[in-house]
Amino acid sequence: NWGEVPLAPPDSIFKLTAAYKADPFPEKINLGVGAYRDDNSNPWVLPVVKTATQILLNDPNIDHEYLPITGLPQFTAAAAKLILGADSPAIAENRVVSVQTISGTGANHLGALFLSRYYHFGEEGKKVYLSDPTWVNHFAIFRNVQIEPVTYPYYDAATIGLAFEPFLETLRTAAPRSVFLLHACAHNPTGVDPTREQWGKICDVILEKNHYAFFDCAYQGFASGDLVNDAWAVREFVKRGVPLLVCQSFAKNAGLYGERVGALHIIAPTKEGADRVKSQLSVLQRSEISNPPAHGARLVALILNDPALFEQWKDDIRTMAHRIIEMRKELHKLLTEELKTPGNWDHIVNQIGMFSFTGIKTEASLALTEKAHIYLTTNGRISMAGLNKNNVRYFAENLDKVVRG
Ligand code: PLP
Numbered sequence: 001n002w003g004e005v006p007l008a009p010p011d012s013i014f015k016l017t018a019a020y021k022a023d024p025f026p027e028k029i030n031l032g033v034g035a036y037r038d039d040n041s042n043p044w045v046l047p048v049v050k051t052a053t054q055i056l057l058n059d060p061n062i063d064h065e066y067l068p069i070t071g072l073p074q075f076t077a078a079a080a081k082l083i084l085g086a087d088s089p090a091i092a093e094n095r096v097v098s099v100q101t102i103s104g105t106g107a108n109h110l111g112a113l114f115l116s117r118y119y120h121f122g123e124e125g126k127k128v129y130l131s132d133p134t135w136v137n138h139f140a141i142f143r144n145v146q147i148e149p150v151t152y153p154y155y156d157a158a159t160i161g162l163a164f165e166p167f168l169e170t171l172r173t174a175a176p177r178s179v180f181l182l183h184a185c186a187h188n189p190t191g192v193d194p195t196r197e198q199w200g201k202i203c204d205v206i207l208e209k210n211h212y213a214f215f216d217c218a219y220q221g222f223a224s225g226d227l228v229n230d231a232w233a234v235r236e237f238v239k240r241g242v243p244l245l246v247c248q249s250f251a252k253n254a255g256l257y258g259e260r261v262g263a264l265h266i267i268a269p270t271k272e273g274a275d276r277v278k279s280q281l282s283v284l285q286r287s288e289i290s291n292p293p294a295h296g297a298r299l300v301a302l303i304l305n306d307p308a309l310f311e312q313w314k315d316d317i318r319t320m321a322h323r324i325i326e327m328r329k330e331l332h333k334l335l336t337e338e339l340k341t342p343g344n345w346d347h348i349v350n351q352i353g354m355f356s357f358t359g360i361k362t363e364a365s366l367a368l369t370e371k372a373h374i375y376l377t378t379n380g381r382i383s384m385a386g387l388n389k390n391n392v393r394y395f396a397e398n399l400d401k402v403v404r405g
């Protein structure tokens with residue numbers, strides 16, 4: 001009767017959404033899951049997605065046939081250009097393998113599975129170096145394919161910034177050919193990204209040690225509001241010849257969370273290598289999902305390939321990124337100028353992307369949930385997108401209370 005199956009705890013992020021939904025308290029706030037909300041705390045269907053949906057509805061050629069195993073070609077080709085640049089020499093040289101995946105999670109999984117099967121790991125064996133902290137799901141994704149996750153120093157609690165030297169030191173001391181997972185931009189959960197100069201030095205050591213860069217890019221556009229700017233690190237590493245792959249998600253930047261639109265891009269040194277990689281990715285994909293879902297990929301393909309829709313999308317991304325930046329400013333102002341909350345809160349405005357790592361302790365996070373119906377992960381991360389003009393004051397006042405103890 002399955003008595004031997006251990007009972008697992010609920011997912012640390014999605015359980016917050018469930019608890020929030022079940023809570024009848026009118027002022028409740030969900031700052032748990034990283035999902036964009038408008039000023040009324042509602043999900044936001046991007047106007048460009050509405051337009052694209054209408055176009056698809058009116059297209060007599062749309063059917064419900066299977067896509068190819070590696071996905072919709074118009075989607076994967078445009079997605080590669082979006083992250084690597086339309087003028088990327090790697091694309092021109094046919095060295096980029098792009099496979100449509102079940103959003104960013106599926107890209108992480110397929111990339112990890114491929115490495116587990118075919119990568120020549122260094123003498124430490126099948127390990128992946130993850131930033132401390134990272135998106136919690138990374139641990140489960142790699143364990144699932146028999147790659148042991150270990151961590152590298154990333155976040156310095158004392159400065160609420162990047163632990164740059166310890167990070168570099170781990171890159172230097174790891175066995176050659178180690179795999180390092182890097183957040184391409186808008187680091188989850190800390191909101192702390194390396195500067196361009198720091199990326200350059202990270203790249204130097206990765207090249208020296210012949211490491212592999214496993215880029216996870218779930219927030220292109222969310223860091224700065226600019227798609228090209230947010231792709232800088234990935235493009236720089238490709239330019240400098242780092243062996244790498246990129247996991248790409250359209251959940252956040254296109255607001256297509258539940259449609260599961262993503263891609264895995266593996267940059268090979270030669271076209272011949274790329275062809276081999278693609279053949280094996282197809283074999284893996286076939287046994288796992290057979291072929292990816294069509295609807296979301298069609299929407300994104302339309303948006304990426306039509307210049308007018310693409311411009312509209314960029315506007316929509318700016319709307320989201322700028323509203324989040326406004327909320328950072330507003331929260332910072334309330335805490336520092338009005339409430340005079342003890343401590344330094346400058347990191348709220350300095351951190352980048354969807355999340356802010358407030359620096360509050362576990363007990364304070366729990367108190368916010370228990371006393372004020374504010375849902376957040378116990379590590380003190382808040383999804384900035386859950387704050388708006390109507391609830392930011394309620395949040396600031398309660399944060400102030402728990403900080404004062
Ligand atoms: N990687 C990171 C760092 C994330 O924060 C997320 C969450 O959105 C993902 C990957 C994957 O998300 P999805 O599978 O919804 O695209």
Ligand code: LMR
Pocket residue numbers: 013032033034035135137188
């Ligand atoms: C999050 O970290 O809240 C998001 O990335 C959603 C998820 O899948 O965990």
